[in-house]
Amino acid sequence: MTEEKDPFAFLTLTxxxxxxxxxxxxxxxxxxxxxxxxxxxxxxxxxxxENICFEKAQNIETQTFPWSEDGMAQIRAWLAEKLRERGAQPFTIFGGR
Incomplete structure (x- = not known):
């Protein structure tokens, strides 16, 4: 990600x-x-x-990676790419203030 903070940086082997x-x-x-x-x-x-529970989601994209340092780096990069493609809105509770 460019100048923004990487939202996936915490995803490590642990x-x-x-x-x-x-x-x-x-x-x-x-x-x-x-x-x-x-x-x-x-x-x-x-x-x-999509923004729904996984069990009810219909638009799921899945990829398998090795559980290793390199695999976690690949996961972070893949998630960042998917975030750019799909986008995100701030989370809100409907009707809440």
Missing amino acids: VPKRAPVFPGSVGTFRYRLVRSGKENEGTIEASVY
Whole structure:
């Protein structure tokens, strides 16, 4: 990303260790990481989808990466590309003030 702060910089090797499924968002841009196997041996499936829960999403794009330092860098780059393509709006609760 250019001059803006990288919203995916925190995604390092330790993030997939926290939970087998790690959902996240940047405003209305939603993503989800699912780990398989062990660090430096397994994979991480990264998905992006519309602003709805994953189980009801219909417009899902998914790619699998190695669970390694290089794989996490690839995930960050892929998510940044998808964020540019799909865009994001600030998150708001309808009817809230």
